[in-house]
Amino acid sequence: xxVSKVEIEKAATILxxxxxxxxxxxxxxxxxxDCCVCEFVAIFNTSQPAISQHLRKxxxxxxxxxxxxxQWIIYxxxxxSEFYPIVQxxxxxxxxxxxxxxxxxxxxxxxxxxx
Amino acid sequence: xxVSKVEIEKAATILxxxxxxxxxxxxxxxxxxDCCVCEFVAIFNTSQPAISQHLRKxxxxxxxxxxxxxQWIIYxxxxxSEFYPIVQxxxxxxxxxxxxxxxxxxxxxxxxxxx
DNA sequence: GCTATATATAAGTATATTATTATATATTAA
DNA sequence: TTAATATATAATAATATACTTATATATAGC
Numbered sequence: 001x002x003v004s005k006v007e008i009e010k011a012a013t014i015l016x017x018x019x020x021x022x023x024x025x026x027x028x029x030x031x032x033x034d035c036c037v038c039e040f041v042a043i044f045n046t047s048q049p050a051i052s053q054h055l056r057k058x059x060x061x062x063x064x065x066x067x068x069x070x071q072w073i074i075y076x077x078x079x080x081s082e083f084y085p086i087v088q089x090x091x092x093x094x095x096x097x098x099x100x101x102x103x104x105x106x107x108x109x110x111x112x113x114x115x
Numbered sequence: 116x117x118v119s120k121v122e123i124e125k126a127a128t129i130l131x132x133x134x135x136x137x138x139x140x141x142x143x144x145x146x147x148x149d150c151c152v153c154e155f156v157a158i159f160n161t162s163q164p165a166i167s168q169h170l171r172k173x174x175x176x177x178x179x180x181x182x183x184x185x186q187w188i189i190y191x192x193x194x195x196s197e198f199y200p201i202v203q204x205x206x207x208x209x210x211x212x213x214x215x216x217x218x219x220x221x222x223x224x225x226x227x228x229x230x
Numbered sequence: 231g232c233t234a235t236a237t238a239t240a241a242g243t244a245t246a247t248t249a250t251t252a253t254a255t256a257t258t259a260a
Numbered sequence: 261t262t263a264a265t266a267t268a269t270a271a272t273a274a275t276a277t278a279c280t281t282a283t284a285t286a287t288a289g290c
Contacts, residue, residue, distance in 0.1 A: 002207070003207050003208055004208065005208060005209065005210045006208050006209065007210070008136065008139055008140055008143065008209050008210065008212065009136050011139060011205075011208065011209055012133070012134055012135055012136040012139045013134070014134075015130045015131075015133045015134035015139065015205075016130075016131065016134025016135070017134070018127070018130045018134070019127055019128070019129075019130035019131025019132070019133070019134040020127055020131070020277090020278085021123065021124050021127040022278095024123055024126060024127045024130065025123055028123065036236085036237095037236070037237060037238095038235095038236065038237085041236095046278095046279075047279080047280070047281085048236085048237070048238090049237090049238075049239080049240095049279085049280075049281085049282095050278070050279060050280080051237095052237060052238055052239080053238090053239090053278075053279085054278090055237095055238095056238080056239090068286090068287085070236095070287065070288070071235060071236050071237085071286080071287050071288065072235095072236065072237085072287095073236075073237065073238095085208065086205065086208040089204050089205070089207075089208070090126075090130075090201065090204070090205065092117070092118050092204075093118055093119065093120060093121050093126065093200065093201040093204070094120065094121065094123050094126055095120045095122070095123065097123065135247090135248085137248095151266085151267095152266070152267060152268095153265095153266065153267085161248095161249075161250095162249075162250065162251085163266085163267070163268090164249085164250075164251085164252095164267090164268075164269080164270095165248075165249055165250080166267095167267060167268055167269080168248075168249085168268090168269090169248090170267095170268095171268080171269090183256090183257090185257065185258070185266095186256080186257050186258060186265060186266050186267085187257095187265095187266065187267085188266075188267065188268095
């Protein structure tokens, strides 16, 4: 057995979660930087509750973890998830999304949650 | 660049498609055997139109191709799809589903579309 | 304690998804 | 040409999904 195997039903659940442009982009960004909610709100053209709801789903599936830092809640990939290997493999096929964070910096929007 | 990159929006569309237990299982089975519709109907506990509709979606996305053989239409993975590499990578993480075809053979149900 | 900020949750709504049943189409074989 | 089989499509209904707005909670700083 070369790679870790994931039960097909669980895999489908994870893929369905990742089958949303916003969530997939979030996960790709988190692969290189931890982020707080407000950064995602600035990146995506949608409301804060919508972002929170996406993050909740990712958290419920165990794909991400949250850490409170003062007022902010920092999200990161959960490297201990049983799905981490399959997700990592997937992400390798996606183009880097860091330019989205760069755009924020240029607009001076990525200030709020810098500690 | 080690692996082929897929635009994030397209990737999300493909992952959403694969984020369904039936479709994901179909694709995993097709990875080792071409199949006709009637085999899938026998494998999954659902109606023939439901199967046809799943296959239609996979076909529309370019993930599978169909070949008519007499009365039967044989589905196979489309190895020329731009998504084939990412899908292959994914499938490596899933347990083999050939036992489902085996079960059919044992029940004598995998007869119809044998040429 | 009060106010501001960051985030989460609840309720409601519009839309998408997936199944079902009924029916159409294509092929084979008599 | 007719009947049987395999498959596709159409219409519809149940359910799931992803937003929105309104509100609640948690922390920071005064």
